[in-house]
Amino acid sequence: MDKNTIVAPSLLAANFLEIGKEVEMVNRSEAGWLHLDVMDGQFVPNISFGIPVITAVKKLAKKVCDVHLMIEHPEQYAEAFKKAGADILTVHAEACVHLHRNIQQIKSLGMKAGVALNPHTPVQILENVISDIDVVLVMSVNPGFGGQSFIPQTLPKLRQLKALIQQHQSQALIEVDGGITVANAAEIVAAGADVLVAGNTVFSAPDPEAVIRQLRNAK
Numbered sequence: 001m002d003k004n005t006i007v008a009p010s011l012l013a014a015n016f017l018e019i020g021k022e023v024e025m026v027n028r029s030e031a032g033w034l035h036l037d038v039m040d041g042q043f044v045p046n047i048s049f050g051i052p053v054i055t056a057v058k059k060l061a062k063k064v065c066d067v068h069l070m071i072e073h074p075e076q077y078a079e080a081f082k083k084a085g086a087d088i089l090t091v092h093a094e095a096c097v098h099l100h101r102n103i104q105q106i107k108s109l110g111m112k113a114g115v116a117l118n119p120h121t122p123v124q125i126l127e128n129v130i131s132d133i134d135v136v137l138v139m140s141v142n143p144g145f146g147g148q149s150f151i152p153q154t155l156p157k158l159r160q161l162k163a164l165i166q167q168h169q170s171q172a173l174i175e176v177d178g179g180i181t182v183a184n185a186a187e188i189v190a191a192g193a194d195v196l197v198a199g200n201t202v203f204s205a206p207d208p209e210a211v212i213r214q215l216r217n218a219k
């Protein structure tokens with residue numbers, strides 16, 4: 001996969017009345033992925049959008065569809081998200097009793113497999129699956145809402161994760177999600193991030209394409 005910083009605008013912060021135009025903006029931009037946050041009101045205290053919205057977005061999207069499941073029992077929906085158009089399917093470690101099985105299921109359906117960690121979850125929990133996964137999504141806010149502030153303890157955690165990945169010669173990309181701005185992007189990349197998810201920073205900007213370019217070039 002691309003080793004330059006990948007920017008993944010989070011559609012959660014888009015104007016839902018203009019969703020087609022927002023996806024076209026991402027298509028024109030230097031973003032590599034389009035991040036789609038699915039919330040069930042159980043695993044997280046919020047409900048966002050689901051399979052019908054992703055199916056519609058996929059018809060227009062030219063970027064990698066990066067689906068972040070903040071739901072309980074993700075194994076019950078993996079096939080439906082594949083059909084909807086997910087290229088990468090990320091499940092939360094905290095929501096999976098059988099994480100290894102869930103990763104194998106995602107890969108057997110032909111998607112890249114991601115595992116997300118809440119801010120309090122140590123990276124060591126991934127030790128026995130790190131060689132099997134394509135993406136580790138490190139939550140840098142508590143999941144459930146856009147527009148929160150970046151949790152600074154994420155930076156040492158990213159360095160620990162980078163070391164774990166190297167130790168196991170894993171190809172997993174490190175994706176960081178929540179509270180990313182043009183001002184803090186460089187230190188997050190320096191700590192090990194390969195992929196920066198950004199919702200409000202992109203979609204609230206007067207020139208979102210310029211912000212995506214700035215995030216991509218942050219060093």
Ligand SMILES: O=C(CO)[C@@H](O)[C@H](O)COP(=O)(O)O
Nearest residue numbers: 143144146147178179199200
């Ligand atoms: O998964 C989540 C929130 O749970 C994120 O993907 C947010 O959508 C990021 O939004 P910002 O913090 O960048 O506004």
Ligand SMILES: [Fe+2]
Nearest residue numbers: 037068177197
């Ligand atoms: Fe997300």
